[in-house]
Amino acid sequence: MTAVTTRPNLKYEILEKKGARTIVEITALLKTRFARDSGIVYCFSRKECDQTAQTLRLNQIKADAYHAGLSDSQRTDIQTKWITDKIKVVCATIAFGMGIDKPDVRFVIHYSLPKSIEGFYQEAGRAGRDGEKAQCLLYYSYKDMHRIRSLIEFGNDKGSPEAIKTHIDNLWRIVSFCENKTECRRTMLLNYFGEKFDRSQCRSRPGTTCDNCSIQGEYKSVDMTALSKEVVKFIGEKCGNSSNSSWATNFTANHVIDVCKGSENQKIKSTGHNSSNLHGQAKQFSRSDVERLIRKMTVEGYLDEIHVPSRDGIVHAYIKTGPLAPQLMSGNAKPVPVADRASAQLQFLVRTPEVSAAALARAAGMVGPPSQGAVPLDPPARLRFCVPTPVVLAW
Numbered sequence: 074m075t076a077v078t079t080r081p082n083l084k085y086e087i088l089e090k091k092g093a094r095t096i097v098e099i100t101a102l103l104k105t106r107f108a109r110d111s112g113i114v115y116c117f118s119r120k121e122c123d124q125t126a127q128t129l130r131l132n133q134i135k136a137d138a139y140h141a142g143l144s145d146s147q148r149t150d151i152q153t154k155w156i157t158d159k160i161k162v163v164c165a166t167i168a169f170g171m172g173i174d175k176p177d178v179r180f181v182i183h184y185s186l187p188k189s190i191e192g193f194y195q196e197a198g199r200a201g202r203d204g205e206k207a208q209c210l211l212y213y214s215y216k217d218m219h220r221i222r223s224l225i226e227f228g229n230d231k232g233s234p235e236a237i238k239t240h241i242d243n244l245w246r247i248v249s250f251c252e253n254k255t256e257c258r259r260t261m262l263l264n265y266f267g268e269k270f271d272r273s274q275c276r277s278r279p280g281t282t283c284d285n286c287s288i289q290g291e292y293k294s295v296d297m298t299a300l301s302k303e304v305v306k307f308i309g310e311k312c313g314n315s316s317n318s319s320w321a322t323n324f325t326a327n328h329v330i331d332v333c334k335g336s337e338n339q340k341i342k343s344t345g346h347n348s349s350n351l352h353g354q355a356k357q358f359s360r361s362d363v364e365r366l367i368r369k370m371t372v373e374g375y376l377d378e379i380h381v382p383s384r385d386g387i388v389h390a391y392i393k394t395g396p397l398a399p400q401l402m403s404g405n406a407k408p409v410p411v412a413d414r415a416s417a418q419l420q421f422l423v424r425t426p427e428v429s430a431a432a433l434a435r436a437a438g439m440v441g442p443p444s445q446g447a448v449p450l451d452p453p454a455r456l457r458f459c460v461p462t463p464v465v466l467a468w
């Protein structure tokens with residue numbers, strides 16, 4: 074790793090990854106905001122690289138896939154075409170970009186969660202080497218964490234138990250980075266590498282202010298300690314810790330969220346969880362806020378998830394109490410002896426009812442606040458979008 078710098082010309086933005094709509098959104102961006110620009114779309118797998126490049130080509134975007142499944146000469150050919158601007162977009166696995174010094178890369182899009190903060194910093198850092206403004210967009214979905222974690226734990230080339238632990242710790246850190254909606258992205262990145270950064274510097278450059286510094290005021294802080302204790306108590310009683318795995322104790326995070334929201338679905342009635350104290354305790358919050366709370370509690374160690382492969386090879390994630398659950402329950406406000414982990418108070422942010430300009434812009438189909446030069450996406454009716462196979466798009 075070379076010296077870590079603030080890269081003031083890069084704009085970092087984490088966007089919600091919404092299934093099949095995401096590729097529609099990326100296509101629209103490449104046809105509007107980045108219509109004349111060169112960039113990289115990082116994908117999860119060789120297959121995803123191929124499919125993404127094919128979809129982009131069908132939409133008249135000069136794109137190609139780059140991954141380890143190609144021959145050396147094919148890879149060299151694609152690099153050359155990209156460097157000489159014969160193709161605009163490379164859809165690549167992480168191997169792409171090392172040793173290539175193309176100065177005018179205007180965007181790096183992560184279509185899949187990077188495996189670590191170092192990985193994200195390096196890959197995103199391939200944008201804007203000429204010092205001109207460039208965008209680093211990361212489409213984040215918690216589901217991607219499960220995909221990567223399954224590979225780490227059950228993949229063909231999984232490493233030693235120590236290596237697995239390191240990979241999973243790295244994964245939690247990047248999940249935590251993506252889930253964070255308050256701290257400056259630059260401050261978080263530099264702190265990770267042991268450097269300090271004053272966020273006022275991020276706000277002082279409106280064109281490249283990070284997403285979190287741009288949406289100040291959209292969220293308010295709420296103390297969720299009481300609800301979090303109810304969640305831990307419920308999970309402790311019904312699911313146990315990570316050493317408990319059985320038909321009777323394995324429940325998904327979604328099930329717990331349903332209980333929090335007061336759902337009366339069949340599973341909740343059949344398990345009798347509608348008579349638990351937790352049932353309906355988070356009715357006043359949106360489902361996505363409750364999902365974020367459960368993820369935050371997992372990332373911070375109050376909850377845990379175990380992965381269990383089924384006979385048909387599908388890996389299921391079940392929720393359990395985490396190693397720091399006792400600290401939360403005892404209300405011990407002293408710092409917990411785990412670096413960078415939580416104190417026993419759980420501050421949590423929920424969206425304020427006042428709708429901000431940024432939220433309005435997003436609702437109107439623009440990416441990023443209009444004050445920062447966001448380009449409206451084409452209205453759905455005018456956006457011609459092609460997919461290689463019959464894919465149903467709820468656009």
Ligand SMILES: [Zn+2]
Nearest residue numbers: 257275283286
């Ligand atoms: Zn910032």
